[in-house]
Amino acid sequence: xxxxxxGRVSQGPALVVMSGLALAVALISLASGAYPLALVDILGxxxxxxxxxPVHHMVLFEVRMPRLLLGFLAGSVLAVSGAILQGLFxxxxxxxxxxxxxxxxxxxxxTVIVLGGTVLSGWVDLLGRWALPLAAFAxxxxxxxxxxxxxxRAGQTSVATLLLAGIAINAVAGAGTGLLTFYADxxxxxxxxxxxxxxxxxxxxxxxxxxxxxxxLALILAPLLARPLDAFLMGEQVVGHLGxxxxxxxxxxxxxxxxxxxxxxxxxxxxxxxxxxxxxxVRQLLGASHRTVIPYSALAGGTLLVAADCIARVVxxxxxxxxxxxxxxxxxxxxxxxxxxxxxx
Amino acid sequence: xxxxxxxxxxxxxxxxxxGDISFGLxxxxxxxxxxxxxxxxxxxxxxxxxxxxxxxGEALFNGRRLDEWRPPELARSRAVMPQRVEVNFPLxxxxxxxxxxxxxxxxxxDPVIDELMELLDVQALANxxxxxxxGGEQQRVQLARVLAQIWGSPxxxxxxxxxxxxxxxxxxxxxxxxxxKELAHEQGFGVLAVAHDLNLAAQHxxxxxxxxxxxxxxxxxxxxxxxxxxxWEVYGLAARVTHQPEGFPVVIPSGRTGDLLKTAx
Numbered sequence: 001x002x003x004x005x006x007g008r009v010s011q012g013p014a015l016v017v018m019s020g021l022a023l024a025v026a027l028i029s030l031a032s033g034a035y036p037l038a039l040v041d042i043l044g045x046x047x048x049x050x051x052x053x054p055v056h057h058m059v060l061f062e063v064r065m066p067r068l069l070l071g072f073l074a075g076s077v078l079a080v081s082g083a084i085l086q087g088l089f090x091x092x093x094x095x096x097x098x099x100x101x102x103x104x105x106x107x108x109x110x111t112v113i114v115l116g117g118t119v120l121s122g123w124v125d126l127l128g129r130w131a132l133p134l135a136a137f138a139x140x141x142x143x144x145x146x147x148x149x150x151x152x153r154a155g156q157t158s159v160a161t162l163l164l165a166g167i168a169i170n171a172v173a174g175a176g177t178g179l180l181t182f183y184a185d186x187x188x189x190x191x192x193x194x195x196x197x198x199x200x201x202x203x204x205x206x207x208x209x210x211x212x213x214x215x216x217l218a219l220i221l222a223p224l225l226a227r228p229l230d231a232f233l234m235g236e237q238v239v240g241h242l243g244x245x246x247x248x249x250x251x252x253x254x255x256x257x258x259x260x261x262x263x264x265x266x267x268x269x270x271x272x273x274x275x276x277x278x279x280x281x282v283r284q285l286l287g288a289s290h291r292t293v294i295p296y297s298a299l300a301g302g303t304l305l306v307a308a309d310c311i312a313r314v315v316x317x318x319x320x321x322x323x324x325x326x327x328x329x330x331x332x333x334x335x336x337x338x339x340x341x342x343x344x345x
Numbered sequence: 346x347x348x349x350x351x352x353x354x355x356x357x358x359x360x361x362x363x364g365d366i367s368f369g370l371x372x373x374x375x376x377x378x379x380x381x382x383x384x385x386x387x388x389x390x391x392x393x394x395x396x397x398x399x400x401x402g403e404a405l406f407n408g409r410r411l412d413e414w415r416p417p418e419l420a421r422s423r424a425v426m427p428q429r430v431e432v433n434f435p436l437x438x439x440x441x442x443x444x445x446x447x448x449x450x451x452x453x454x455d456p457v458i459d460e461l462m463e464l465l466d467v468q469a470l471a472n473x474x475x476x477x478x479x480g481g482e483q484q485r486v487q488l489a490r491v492l493a494q495i496w497g498s499p500x501x502x503x504x505x506x507x508x509x510x511x512x513x514x515x516x517x518x519x520x521x522x523x524x525x526k527e528l529a530h531e532q533g534f535g536v537l538a539v540a541h542d543l544n545l546a547a548q549h550x551x552x553x554x555x556x557x558x559x560x561x562x563x564x565x566x567x568x569x570x571x572x573x574x575x576x577w578e579v580y581g582l583a584a585r586v587t588h589q590p591e592g593f594p595v596v597i598p599s600g601r602t603g604d605l606l607k608t609a610x
Binding site: 004006 | 391394395396416417418419420421424425427430431432433435436437440441444471472473474487494
């Protein structure tokens, strides 16, 4: 049976289809690009076979592979963070982008890029290659916390306040980014563009080493929040009545979302819509329980981002579109279609 | 004493909502808290549920102060039904009830869920999404979740219910209050329920607590508490109280003081 008693797609078939899709997209991603690789060669190289052409080996293992892994991890984490924040705020619109988390992380990263040589040189000297991702992480978690504090008044999380706070935070972060752009020199401007539009083009094993552990940590910890987040869907008081520590759940959710989005933004720049669209689609198809939404959002988010990345580097080859732009192009219309098709809560 | 409320005062934003209330609830006792809007019923219940802090006084559950219980331990012994629970996400009724069983494995089928769905007449709604259910249906699903939480737990067991039948039709109101009475009398639950329906409370409650502007007006068995004088004093309600052969009083309201209609008629 493909549809269960609740009118949802059954989990077994869904898992098979989505894993198959993820695998297919991964192979296509390894094959496509400015230097196309044949599927046979890829499978041979992955199987440990020596290639006659050393360029094949280099392209696959030094360029495509880290890019694929980073894209998948970042997409998973963005989608899972979206799912967590939506549960926490009891609102399907609480995307990391809408409440300003991504903008906060990006602002922090850009601050380090532009001021790293002058005002913040101490920070950069102290942390080296960790300076940027840690700043993005701090920026991300700081903003979630701020949005949460502003939106919560007298025990109630006000949805309108949350979205308005998000607009304000986005505006302030945008102004900060603009100001820094004004002061940036040419080379800094080039890295700035990367941050504001998002890209997997620079992905390397180094990036994976820096961000990978945080992304993986966020993915591993997120399912622990599934049951308390389900309780959150019935209101904060019910969480306490069921014996969970409301404060611990909130802190955990904020930490995971801040950690994940911060780390993702640190290596990929700003990529929107994954966190909004993916959990929404998963909920429509498979139900709203976080025990389902979190793992399937991870799978679908990773697949979506890798797919978008494939398209981004094929449509205008040999150049590449920024993936953030690509996601907005895909995600915007998708989201509108969903909005028109289903009743938004 | 299962629940021992001693000289409890609750202030919200500097304003006294509940002032100096004391009462006790034994295991196996079903007590209904009555009173006009704003009398402090919900505030009192929220404080006992741990949502609000007591300003003064103390509340003991099974001999231990409520704030000294570890939350997971307390959740196995005390279940709370808030006045309003809105579920905006498409969780099914069964998923909501399952949330009441945090300690149990999520995968294995839990017979308690089906038992409770039958008791509250929600089997047919099991796979329906919560936002598509009517207010009364949602309320019965929530009640099943609340009961699931302490179902099968060892004593002590305490149920705190805030207007748990406000959206139900008369037949389901009777069903729920009869169930609560049975749980108290046969399984030793302590049940403290806030309600507005005087007759429902009188018919099923072992004892009633009548609140007026944050303090206790009277407490005791329904015949003793629900008198024409008390209703006039607390609600400003003119009513006739008759007594049924079964032993409980029935309130027949006839109007309110200063009622414009009365002068018009």
